[in-house]
Amino acid sequence: MMPKTAPADEAGTWARSLAFRALLNDGRRVRVRPVVPADRANLAAGLARMSPRSRYFRFHSQVSRLSEARLRYLSEVDFREHVAWAALAIDEPGSPGVGVARFVRDREHPESAEFAVTLLDEWQGFGLGSLLLRTLMGSAAQRGIGQLVAPVLAEHEAALHLIERLGGRRARVEDGVVDMILPVRRALRASRPVRPTLLLHGRTA
């Protein structure tokens, strides 16, 4: 795990050591690595590139910008209680961030964590959400987290399907929001390969 007070260059080196590349089902390639503090600008730029619909699905309201405090929270991840992985488009100039998946451990129920996955619109539907969620499940298992939960809008077929496809189930439904529960170890054990995604060269920077 990343040292608690890792300076920026140390965090970068650590993130690079865990990075891997993957091929999506349309042939585009991504690099997946832990989120580091330097991603603050990536996160702000990513939000600006998302459609209102995707923002609504992610935040359940029309968020148009993130405050500095919120960007800091989302990028300064301790990789213990708060874990986040980013996907970067390696074939685009500057390798912009195109997706992120994170979980935050529930303080009162430490075997549980709330998660979210967010992709730019033009990167949706090609297996990247599945890849990031599977990566997140691996991190959860390593940290003794038994279940990942996500509140998902009932009309959000893509997210409901994605989570069910990986072994999750629908729990409570209230005010148009479905609490999705993903039992981590069972889902990892079932380990159904996610069809569209091929790992390239295993783990490599």
Ligand SMILES: CC(C)(COP(=O)(O)OP(=O)(O)OC[C@H]1O[C@@H](n2cnc3c(N)ncnc32)[C@H](O)[C@@H]1OP(=O)(O)O)[C@@H](O)C(=O)NCCC(=O)NCCS
């Ligand atoms: C929800 C989201 C993460 C899904 O990621 P994705 O990369 O588009 O999903 P995948 O390509 O990995 O597809 C996973 C499964 O969902 C299915 N799926 C994708 N889009 C779908 C849609 N609109 N309706 C129904 N099923 C859909 C795929 O066919 C696939 O199922 P299969 O393996 O049985 O064929 C992505 O669309 C997204 O970022 N949306 C905006 C942000 C958001 O809503 N976040 C909240 C999620 S907690």
